[in-house]
Amino acid sequence: MKRIVTLLGGHLFGLLLMAAVALSACVSEKQPEVQRVSDVKYSTVTDSIYTMMPGRLLARRGYVYWQDVRATEKVIHVVDAASGKETGSFGTIGEGLDDFTMPLPSVSPDGFYLDDLQKGISHLYTVGKEGIQVEKGQVAADGEVTQLVHVDKHTTVTLTPGKDQPFQVTVHGRTEPGGQFPVAEKYSNSFYLHQGNITFNSDRKLLVYSSLTFPYLATYSLKKGRLSLQRELSEEVSYTVQDGQLVMDKGSRRGAMELGLTKHHIVTLDRDVVTEGERPQGASPRDPSTLPRSLFVHDYGLHLTHILTLPFPVLRICGDVESDQVYAIVLNPEYSLIKVDVSSL
Numbered sequence: 001m002k003r004i005v006t007l008l009g010g011h012l013f014g015l016l017l018m019a020a021v022a023l024s025a026c027v028s029e030k031q032p033e034v035q036r037v038s039d040v041k042y043s044t045v046t047d048s049i050y051t052m053m054p055g056r057l058l059a060r061r062g063y064v065y066w067q068d069v070r071a072t073e074k075v076i077h078v079v080d081a082a083s084g085k086e087t088g089s090f091g092t093i094g095e096g097l098d099d100f101t102m103p104l105p106s107v108s109p110d111g112f113y114l115d116d117l118q119k120g121i122s123h124l125y126t127v128g129k130e131g132i133q134v135e136k137g138q139v140a141a142d143g144e145v146t147q148l149v150h151v152d153k154h155t156t157v158t159l160t161p162g163k164d165q166p167f168q169v170t171v172h173g174r175t176e177p178g179g180q181f182p183v184a185e186k187y188s189n190s191f192y193l194h195q196g197n198i199t200f201n202s203d204r205k206l207l208v209y210s211s212l213t214f215p216y217l218a219t220y221s222l223k224k225g226r227l228s229l230q231r232e233l234s235e236e237v238s239y240t241v242q243d244g245q246l247v248m249d250k251g252s253r254r255g256a257m258e259l260g261l262t263k264h265h266i267v268t269l270d271r272d273v274v275t276e277g278e279r280p281q282g283a284s285p286r287d288p289s290t291l292p293r294s295l296f297v298h299d300y301g302l303h304l305t306h307i308l309t310l311p312f313p314v315l316r317i318c319g320d321v322e323s324d325q326v327y328a329i330v331l332n333p334e335y336s337l338i339k340v341d342v343s344s345l
Contacts, residue, residue, distance in 0.1 A: 001043060001325075006025070008141060012328050015273055034305065034307060035306045035307070036275060040310055040311075041341070042339065042340045042341070044080055044332075044336055044338050045048075045079060045084045045086075045327070045339055046079055046086075047336040049066065049329060049336060051069075052066075054067065054069070054278075054335060055067030055068065056316070056318075057327060058316065059081065059315040059318050059319065059320040059334060060320060061321075063080060063087070063112075063127050064081050064142070064337060065079075065107070066079070066316070066337065067103075069290075070095070072093040074089035075089075075091035075092065075093060075100070076089060076090055076103075076114060078090075078091045078127055078132065078239065079206045081327070083221045084337075087127060088131060088132045090132060098121070098136065100114065100116045102118050103116055104145070104148045106148055106149045107150075108149070108151065109152070110126075110152065111124050112124070112127075113148075113150045114143060115139050117142050117143065118141065118142035119134070120138055120140065121138060121139065122136075122137045122257060123137070139156070140173070142160070142168075143329070144157065144160045144161075145160055145163060147159035147196070148301060149198055150200075155172075156169075156170045157169050157200065157207055157208070157222070159196065161191050161192075161193070162190065162191035165180070165181075166179040166194060166209070169222070169225050169227060171225040173280055174225075178226060179209070179227055182211050182234060183214070183246065187244060187245055187246045188243075188244040189226075190246075193213050193214075193246055194211065195212045196209055196211040197256075197263050198259075200261075201261050204300065205221055205222050206222070207219070207221075207222055207299070208220075208244075208259065208261060210256050210268055211255040212254070212255045213248065213255055214234065214237055214254070215234060215253045215256075216235075216299070217256075217302055218230075218231065219266075219300070231302045233304075237252045256268035256296065257269045258268045258314075258318075259321035260318040262319035262325065263324050264299065264325060264342075265297050265298065265324060265345070266300060267296065267298070268298075269292055269295060269314055269316075269317045269328075270296050271292035271294060272307050274307075275294065276293055276294060288331050289313060291314060291315055292308050293309050293311070294309045295309075295310070295317065295328075297345055304311070308340065311328065312331055312332045313331045314329070316328065316329040323343075324343035326342055327340075328341045
């Protein structure tokens with residue numbers, strides 16, 4: 001378990017020493033053998049995902065929420081995971097009092113939240129027999145936030161890649177920074193380097209962060225409004241520093257595209273070069289056929305246990321922390337919502 005080492009930094013010896021200690025500690029811990037599965041059992045929840053581009057995908061208590069990033073009305077769609085039927089939609093992009101300019105969706109035990117930290121508004125939606133109810137509130141405006149999770153009605157954790165620490169924990173309006181970046185040194189492009197995904201397991205009181213740039217996963221416990229690093233999973237990367245910016249080498253592995261949590265697993269979306277091969281050189285980043293097809297399944301100790309390779313490209317994933325269902329929006333050949341049961345892994 002090596003830390004990402006800054007080869008051009010001024011603390012090389014210390015970082016190498018920490019990496020050596022971490023590596024020796026991991027050697028004594030038996031690592032599970034990774035099992036690759038290509039014949040993945042899945043079921044289609046719905047093939048009625050009508051959008052030019054699906055955004056965030058979230059699930060909680062039997063409902064799946066998907067975001068239409070190209071829409072200006074009915075931005076969020078709610079699907080009953082059991083029946084596959086859409087139970088409702090909501091959210092409007094605009095300048096009105098209750099409209100959103102840059103919506104940030106998240107789920108918690110309270111329900112589904114849609115926040116806008118540009119405008120400082122927070123709406124809590126609950127789905128029930130009487131339809132979708134909304135409770136309107138406020139949140140502190142912060143234009144540097146790129147991801148947000150609600151722990152409860154009074155606690156949020158945000159990802160702020162441009163600040164000195166990656167996370168900001170706010171409890172009853174009081175904010176405290178926490179956490180550490182995969183690379184400690186600051187660069188002029190740090191805001192872009194440290195973009196990633198965060199999600200929260202309310203039962204385990206655990207925050208999980210995955211970097212989009214670096215092959216890096218980290219878990220943090222949350223207690224009394226403070227984050228404590230529990231585990232990290234990373235690989236060595238190669239890069240150079242040019243004009244104050246960190247530039248990844250072309251051959252270096254990047255971070256996972258998507259992150260989802262289930263009751264017993266941490267799941268990321270990535271390309272398994274063993275089964276999928278390398279991404280074609282020169283392929284357009286807008287070519288959906290080059291999307292990854294593999295779900296990397298970890299336990300909460302960050303041990304990679306299984307790689308599940310689906311027969312079609314995958315764009316979005318999420319998990320339900322109250323079950324071991326993984327949901328995914330795939331191209332089959334149009335957008336479809338599927339679910340994969342990982343409880344037997």
